Amino acid sequence: MLVSMTCLVDSLETPAAEPLPADLAAQIALADDLLVMHPTRAEQVARSAIALAETQEEGVQAGRAAVLLGGALFFQARYDEARDAFGQALGTARAHHDRVLEARALNGLGNVVSYQGDYAGALEHFMASSRVALDAGDELGRVRVLNNIAAVWSELGEHGSALQHHQEVVTVAGRVGDASLVSSARVNVMVDHHALGEYGRALDLAETLVPALEAAGLRQHLVVAQAYRADSLLRLGRAQDAQQVILAALPLAEAIGEQAHTCFLLGTLAMTHQHQGQPAVALPVLERALALAGEHRLAGQERDLLGRLSEVREALGDFQGALRDLRAHHALERQIHAEDVDRKTRFLTAQFQLDSLKREAELERQRARQLEEDHSALQEDHALLAHVAAHDALTGLANRAHFQAVAEQTLARAGEAGVGLLFLDLDGFKAVNDTLGHDAGDDLLRQVAGRLRSQVRRGDLVARPGGDEFTVLLPHLRTPGDARQVAQKLLGVLTEPFVVSGNTVTISASVGVAVSPQDGTELAVLQRRADEAMYRVKRSGRAGVQTSSA
Known part of the structure; x- marks a missing residue:
């Protein structure tokens, strides 16, 4: 089976890159289009656009290209590089007083630090992005923030709240008319159901999503949907079906550089072999996944993979290796737990303020019944975020920042x-x-x-x-x-x-x-x-x- 998987990866046909357009605006538009279709190609185009913008002394355009570069690097799990790119875009946006670009750069930074485990820092970036987008009248930017805040709640285990807000984003993003954001939110809804243990519901959603994503060419979203589709199949006892999905999805994940979900797919593939009584086949797949998790500092996946490796080595009679991996698993688990306690404490402090403001805002929403319900809810959430970011909790005056x-x-x-x-x-x-x-x-x-x-x-x-x-x-x-x-x-x-x-x-x-x-x-x-x-x-x-x- 491993040979078959390798052949699939090697035989994947990736079209040769077409010559880049000479026009700077066209390069930026191309990078934006490629972002969720082919992140590695989007990275190449974004870097070219930055260089061209700097040659032409087009500062704002360089900042827009830097945001797209940050997104492309983020999808490849190159988080430190992504953080630098978004930081460059933020500096450019503030230097040129471009509020829409500033909101997008802050949103990107929030995504990066969230994936690095700093949930409180992520919320601060998201609230700042929401406030800037509100000031700029950037409706799309504000919807992006809600989508990502919901993802943070999911990371903290509040999957019910995450699901509710992702469903809201689907509705509002559809009204705004951003197909990519609608797609992202729908994939997140599927992931939320999976996290809630509703594997049948997640699988039903995936069966509808996958053909639509294939038709739209949204390949990064497709990889995520296939990864959770496969895991849902495995958890429902359909290991062979899960294996087929993974072998179809892995070449695409590797081709576009989607490292986090390549690692996830490999871990699930190994478990299909384990469920089929093939620990010897599962072992090298897990070792490959573990190396990838370590390379890209995917601590949560690394912890889980070490636990699975221990089980596989034990099944193969390698008790010394099993003990070594189990000890490494527990050490990493303790480290992650200690870091999570601190991060969640800081995040929940900000969330308590947000919850208090939400209760006050509910009364205000009742006095504004003439507004369309979903629009008023979106406005309210962003007003709350802006208030938390800008005001002193005791007096209601502006805070220092x-x-x-x-x-x-x-x-x-x-x-x-x-x-x-x-x-x-x-x-x-x-x-x-x-x-x-x-x-x-x-x-x-x-x-x-x-x-x-x-x-x-x-x-x-x-x-x-x-x-x-x-x-x-x-x-x-x-x-x-x-x-x-x-x-x-x-x-x-x-x-x-x-x-x-x-x-x-x-x-x-x-x-x-x-x-x-x-x-x-x-x-x-x-x-x-x-x-x-x-x-x-x-x-x-x-x-x-x-x-x-x-």
């Missing part, structure tokens, strides 16, 4: 127009925290946030970077003195008494002010000067406003 991003964009667009930056540090907050408790301190911070918001314009931004510190961004100042006037007004409302836990408390604030362009045009410079001005207030007795000395 969001404030930094908005401030940098504002300064970049400001030119000679004045932009004010205020840094406020509360005076007397620690005494309230120490005497009345942390709950009272949290209540006071929320009240402070409310007072600050009530005193600024619609276009101004108030943030809480942390602790008892607040920052305010004031774009479009008429004169530098306007920033000091706003600071005095904010100081005034903060010195009025607060009622906290039934107690009347009085605090104040030390406020530092910096204004561009006179105090600097870079955010880091303005922050430093506002901070220095605030500390001069602290040293002179607190409860005052000081402008930068620049």
